[in-house]
Amino acid sequence: MKNLLFVVPLALGLSGGTQAQTAPAAKLPYHLLHTIAVGGEGGWDYLTVDPAGERLYLSHGTQVEVVDLKTRKVIGTIPNTPGVHGIDVVPGANRGYITCGRNNTCVMFDLKTLKAIGAPIPTGPKPDALLYDAFSNRVFLFSNDGGKSTVLNATTGAVEGTAELGGDIEAPATDGKGHLFANVEDKSEVIEFDAKTLAVHLRHKLAPGEAPTGLGYDPQHNRLFSACHNEKLVVTDSKTGQQIAVLPIGAGVDGAVFDPSTQNIVTSNGSGTFTVIHQDSPTNYTVVANVPTAKGAKTIALNPKSHHLFTCTADYGPTPAATAENPRPRPSIVPGTFRVLEFGQ
Template sequence: MKNLLLTAPLACLLAGGPARAQTPPVGAAAPAPYHLLSTVAIGGEGGWDYLSVDPAGERLYVSHGTQVEVVDLSTHKVIGTIPNTPGVHGIEVVPAAGRGYITCGRNNTCVVFDLKTLQPIGAPIATGPKPDALLYDAFSKRVFLFSNDGGKSTVLDGATGTVVGTADLAGDVEAPATDGKGTLFVNIEDKSEVIALDANTLAVKSRHALAPGKEPTGLGYDPKTNRLFSACANEKLVVTDSKTGRQVAVLPIGKGTDGAVFDPSTGNVITSNGASGTFTVIHQDSPSKYRVVGEVPTARGARTIARDPKTHHLFTCTADYGPVPAPTADNPRPRPSIVPGTFRVLEYGR
């Protein structure tokens, strides 16, 4: 796709400000950078949140209501289920310890499970309010359970599950990333910030505003160029220099995003947009230049995303929607109903 707006972004960069989105010529079309490779039918009932790829075990873990579905990536078959995870949000594995961790937002706990048997290890661990995203940081050998309410996030020893501390992040946390050298980056949804966290001391090292981005959710990271990619609820992707906090670029993305990944093999940033039913694909031409290269059709509700670092395939999940229930005093803005038996995983590749 040709770029018709070179002068303004260049001037903006020279002035130290962020470059705005590049607009393709009217009538220009480009082939979709990714296409649907397979659909894994799972069925059942309930909502969903994060997916997590375990490349060492060749498994995909998928949150689903009150349980986690385990998919074999070589056969594309469901090979197991981890039950009793009410309000499940995220799943993270620690292969060296042979265990995995699951955040359960409905009862403020973390379930620990055995990677071989998928059986629970001990009793659920109490966490901060509304545990949501989580991350295993190999540098500190810790699992961070990020709370989406109240700012207090629980930190565990990755090998034992022992609580080793609490990080006060002063905000509602969404997706994290790690530089692998002792620093974590986290989106703060209610304050529209991205922060840097010391993985050992648990101190907040810096806070950077994401305006004009609002309510950031998904977070991608490129350690080579020190770039953070915050996908925001107001249909903007904000690119930030992780070292300085300087805002590098702001680009348009689809509606209802809740996930973002960066693929170093292609230089692509991909956001998953549940309301639009698309992936927005943005290419990193250089550390200071980005452009939207395509919108890939997915499905309504496919708002989260996971990337397999081996195959570079992308995974998302959704189900069919039924009618919206009538509003009640307890639920004045009800969500559409989910058609039972239609839950599925979608796999995309180039």
């Protein structure tokens, strides 16, 4: 982005009676507080804050980096996680879980030692996002190919079932009362299913939103915030399926969070911005700003204690030539430049 702040036009297709507007230019709601050098090689996906342990877990190539949020230093690495995507922790059980998309497994690890526990757990194809649900004491591993979710006992890691969700699943959320939500990327839907029976109860279409990835959730007002790849954020009533608003966001989105303390929805856009949208009321939303981050900073995590936002990126080198095996190559990543960006108000 050339400008630090720009006002974007409203997306069309808002539900009748719903108001959404763009705020006038003002002071940016978030600014860069710290850059945490991590280094190493490889790409990245999800990052996860553990507020109880004051740690940040980063997917990075074939391993997970662990950052102490008090010192902002890397304090450990969990290796042998090929194609790592998601990480979540179960503090009460001293367990963590990691999805490995390259070999269709999940690694369970000890939060204190960071050592793997037992053999990798087989999953459905292309395990990607995952979620610990305290209500059911289960960990849900979501496949981004084929619509399956492998369900684990959060304490033991034992497989307790498979949810058939009917599409390629992206980011999930929970209401803490037995209802789980997830974006269905290939069908442009957001669904609700039961954390215990695993039955899908509701399917909500997201059109004009397409290919949803990041998902934020406001349990107080039953609002789902689906960040879509065609640069739209779709707000849905989780109870009725009514589409409340459609708002413009930046390009290359992959993550979204909702902070109840600020009533802000923030999407992380790989083009190099956070789009910040304020929930003025459950039916009124304002695009506040597009905050500069960095190219490739596509995922996001919120620390619910400090209300800081985290994203990660690295420097890019040349793009390799296209081949028959890789017709759309990505730019190369400069070794040693992987880093975390921490933002606050």
